[in-house]
Amino acid sequence: MKTKKQKKIRITGGIFKGRVLHSISKTNIRPTRNCIKQVVFNWLQKYIKNSICLDCFSGSGSLSIESISRSAKSVIALEKNYILVKRIKETLKKFLIKNISVLHVKTQKWLKKKGNPFDIIYLDPPFNNKLLLNQSIIYLEKYNWTQKNSIIYIEHADNNIYIPNNWKLMKKKKIGIVLLSLFYKYKNI
Template identity: 80%
Template sequence: MKIKKNKQKKIRITGGFLRSRVLHSVNKINIRPTRNCVKQVLFNWLQNHIKNSLCLDCFSGSGNLSIESISRLAKLVIALEKNYVLVKKLKKTIKFFLIKNISVFNVNTIKWLKKTGKPFDIIYLDPPFNNKLLLNLSIKYLEKYNWTHNNSIIYIEHIDNNIYIPDNWKLIKKKNIGIVSLSLFYKSKII
């Protein structure tokens, strides 16, 4: 009798000094980590912006984008995640990889964004797909509470194209992979 092995979700870093390293398992947790093909597209788009950048990873989940950013020489990443188990796993991975410049917060992202912040160079928005309200509130609060500056780059992974986008966010890249839309925005001054 053959025993069927459960296929594990292996999340690999696709570039930089941590390339090919595997993040701690996130099996038995209902998340949708950013696929490698999506990460390749995203970080090709960001290749001229990531080095020495300050990044905010909203809804960080496994920390996939946070660690990928550090591997590609971002200066600092703040990772926000509500799920305590995921936060624990991410902190374990960070410690194992000897990463010092990722700060992980076990918080509700919306509550975090509802206070005045300091602007980030790159912001990742990848909330649960079935929650358009969460995405729209995040975008609204990023603008309202000073989390962006003129020149911030905002990455949004979504399935619904009918989302709120501020007038001063200019779409610079867009790609569809299956049902997923990848959108990259640049915040500019309103003229």
């Protein structure tokens, strides 16, 4: 019997380009595909250097590591699955990355406290979980995680999501069934 070949998660650019991340077998996640990461980080190339990033629903940690590979200053990665947290930390140790903090926490709980704003925020919750996505967007605004000129990347299934009035769409693309949207916050209200 043939086994299904698992696609490897690679870093697509920067100082870790081509490096393979840890295995995500036996986990119930769908990591951001390499072709999607290339689009997203092409969009972010003029903003990423020295940025402070928040990776909500980190999963494999691929967006966090890709950010550091492309010269982000630091990343906080939120992930509720302990096995994934452990694997991300193993990869960080293997790559000698010290400026990613991986927190074993539910994103919703973590966002429901007063925060300090981030330059770039990644929102890639479990696919098709619109409630989780919309709640996250509300909490980002309500609890001060965004500031004027924050950039927010969202992976979603359709256009029917909540977007605050002070977020403006910069870029949008559909790859397969996944919609990619990049917003910036243009003013505080």
